Amino acid sequence: MQIYFVMSVIPILAAIAAMLFLRKGSIIRYLSLAASATPLFFLPYLYSSIGSSQSISWFRSGSTVFQITASMYQMNFILFALVSIVAPLVFLYSIGYINEERDAKGYYIELLSFEAAMLIFAMAGDFILLLVAWSFLSITSYLLIGFYNTGAAKRAARKSLTTVFIGDIAILAALVILLNSYSTLQFSQIISAVSATAITKTEYIAFILLIIAAFTKSAQFPFNVWLPDAMEGPTPVSAFLHSSTMVKAGVFMLLVLFPIFQAAHLLGVILAFALFSAIISVLGALGESHVKRVLAYSTIEELSIMLVALSINAISAALYIFIIQAFYKSLLFFYSGILTKANGSDEINNMHESQRGKLMAISGLIGVLSLAGFIPFNSFFANAILGQAAMSYNLIVYVVLLAIDFGVSFAIFRWFLLPLRPSSSSKAALNIGINYSLINDYMKLSLYLAAAFSVLSVAIFLLPGVSGMESVYKYAPAGISNVALPELAVSATAVLLGLAAAYFLFFRVYRKKSPASTSYLKAINSALDSLYSHLMTFFTASSVVLTEAEMAINDIFDGIAMNTSRGGYAARRMESGSINFYSLIFIIGALLLILYAFFWMR
Numbered sequence: 303m304q305i306y307f308v309m310s311v312i313p314i315l316a317a318i319a320a321m322l323f324l325r326k327g328s329i330i331r332y333l334s335l336a337a338s339a340t341p342l343f344f345l346p347y348l349y350s351s352i353g354s355s356q357s358i359s360w361f362r363s364g365s366t367v368f369q370i371t372a373s374m375y376q377m378n379f380i381l382f383a384l385v386s387i388v389a390p391l392v393f394l395y396s397i398g399y400i401n402e403e404r405d406a407k408g409y410y411i412e413l414l415s416f417e418a419a420m421l422i423f424a425m426a427g428d429f430i431l432l433l434v435a436w437s438f439l440s441i442t443s444y445l446l447i448g449f450y451n452t453g454a455a456k457r458a459a460r461k462s463l464t465t466v467f468i469g470d471i472a473i474l475a476a477l478v479i480l481l482n483s484y485s486t487l488q489f490s491q492i493i494s495a496v497s498a499t500a501i502t503k504t505e506y507i508a509f510i511l512l513i514i515a516a517f518t519k520s521a522q523f524p525f526n527v528w529l530p531d532a533m534e535g536p537t538p539v540s541a542f543l544h545s546s547t548m549v550k551a552g553v554f555m556l557l558v559l560f561p562i563f564q565a566a567h568l569l570g571v572i573l574a575f576a577l578f579s580a581i582i583s584v585l586g587a588l589g590e591s592h593v594k595r596v597l598a599y600s601t602i603e604e605l606s607i608m609l610v611a612l613s614i615n616a617i618s619a620a621l622y623i624f625i626i627q628a629f630y631k632s633l634l635f636f637y638s639g640i641l642t643k644a645n646g647s648d649e650i651n652n653m654h655e656s657q658r659g660k661l662m663a664i665s666g667l668i669g670v671l672s673l674a675g676f677i678p679f680n681s682f683f684a685n686a687i688l689g690q691a692a693m694s695y696n697l698i699v700y701v702v703l704l705a706i707d708f709g710v711s712f713a714i715f716r717w718f719l720l721p722l723r724p725s726s727s728s729k730a731a732l733n734i735g736i737n738y739s740l741i742n743d744y745m746k747l748s749l750y751l752a753a754a755f756s757v758l759s760v761a762i763f764l765l766p767g768v769s770g771m772e773s774v775y776k777y778a779p780a781g782i783s784n785v786a787l788p789e790l791a792v793s794a795t796a797v798l799l800g801l802a803a804a805y806f807l808f809f810r811v812y813r814k815k816s817p818a819s820t821s822y823l824k825a826i827n828s829a830l831d832s833l834y835s836h837l838m839t840f841f842t843a844s845s846v847v848l849t850e851a852e853m854a855i856n857d858i859f860d861g862i863a864m865n866t867s868r869g870g871y872a873a874r875r876m877e878s879g880s881i882n883f884y885s886l887i888f889i890i891g892a893l894l895l896i897l898y899a900f901f902w903m904r
Contacts, residue, residue, distance in 0.1 A: 497561060677797075
């Protein structure tokens with residue numbers, strides 16, 4: 303436990319050191335970069351420790367001993383490795399992105415704390431450690447989303463914290479129920495108990511609460527509205543948040559506890575919500591013009607597809623997407639930051655001639671092809687495996703997934719092609735807002751490294767002995783080698799149709815702006831925002847009532863204490879030391895007892 307704990311807290315120790323001892327922003331930047339990369343050196347040790355867990359006793363309550371368990375099973379290692387690889391890229395990008403010296407210290411302290419929270423979460427082997435890291439993620443993400451001192455950023459941060467707080471309460475309630483039912487909070491023991499005994503109604507409620515918690519963190523309907531708004535934070539934060547950290551937490555928990563939800567027959571519930579979330583997120587991406595919000599909607603769709611794969615027992619497809627999404631999504635956010643800085647706008651309708659930065663545009667294209675599932679990029683193989691599993695599961699689910707593949711391809715190629723358009727003659731003559739020379743080497747290097755990782759991740763599917771992840775879960779289906787050619791062809795066709803539609807509609811026909819209507823997007827977001835507002839009103843009113851009740855109860859106890867104190871003071875004054883006074887009190891007391899006995903005890 304000690305070595306696992308040390309590996310995960312190195313970033314936060316660096317944050318404390320920066321907070322206490324360092325003042326210069328340049329030193330803090332490079333210290334933070336070094337600290338963020340330190341967990342990489344522990345990966346060989348962790349790989350050799352796969353299958354192990356370590357526990358320490360926290361405290362005892364009666365016969366129950368509360369333990370904190372850190373695990374290093376396959377899923378723990380995968381998430382720890384993803385965070386360890388992506389984090390240095392984010393910090394490297396941040397060196398070029400966060401320019402203000404006065405902003406550097408607070409930003410890097412918060413980002414290091416965010417990384418540490420995710421590393422701790424990755425090693426959670428019980429609900430105690432999971433809840434601690436889960437709540438720490440909520441707090442640090444709130445600080446990072448609201449990093450910019452603007453009204454929009456503050457509102458987005460409050461919305462994210464309020465939404466995920468629902469998940470915090472759900473996990474806490476589930477934890478109490480599970481402890482009462484199974485007398486343990488360790489994942490392995492609860493999974494074994496669920497497999498061996500019948501599930502009661504109370505335990506069923508606990509499992510539903512866990513699903514609700516996962517949906518809040520992974521932005522699934524009806525908790526999806528906070529993630530697009532979170533794009534008010536800095537671009538490196540968005541890259542980290544969407545690729546390997548907070549939004550993956552809910553999916554990770556459902557993957558780790560998959561046998562529980564399978565035994566409770568709750569996979570159908572997850573499937574229904576995940577499919578609906580995927581559909582509305584694709585519609586949202588098609589109707590959005592903010593460069594980062596389009597990517598935010600695509601992240602919701604990717605998380606939904608992971609949950610769809612889990613729900614239909616295509617665990618290997620869920621894991622493939624879980625891994626590869628970290629690389630191409632960080633790449634796309636890096637590229638979005640470059641587009642914004644070079645064009646002076648965060649609207650894709652106002653971006654032009656992105657091909658000026660040739661190597662940067664090629665890197666962005668790699669991310670686009672990866673997300674769309676274009677052959678032979680990594681998402682293509684994942685989509686094919688998922689398609690095969692969906693075909694065996696239900697034809698309707700398979701058709702819906704194909705439609706989603708088309709929509710995702712259409713939306714992300716639209717996102718990439720619109721900034722390629724030539725600018726107006728007046729803008730081109732003045733060279734206003736199009737300046738890719740503004741992009742510094744730190745941002746470029748991060749982009750190129752992310753592109754390299756995205757390309758290399760194809761090896762997960764192609765290298766012998768790596769393509770199948772059956773060893774991670776005994777019930778995982780086979781890898782790409784067993785996918786039939788028709789599924790590959792159909793998946794490729796859906797992606798190509800999306801590319802063709804985006805090219806002819808947004809690049810050839812409408813060269814000045816996107817004609818996509820956003821009325822449906824506004825309607826959906828308006829309804830969900832209204833729900834969020836009512837929820838905030840309820841919490842605010844509840845807090846006022848509870849505050850008033852607490853003050854009233856406090857006044858009652860204050861009054862009792864005051865009267866007791868006055869009575870004690872009066873009693874002390876009676877201690878005069880006079881024998882005559884004491885005799886008088888004794889006689890009065892005796893007379894009262896005689897009267898009581900005479901009138902009330904007859």
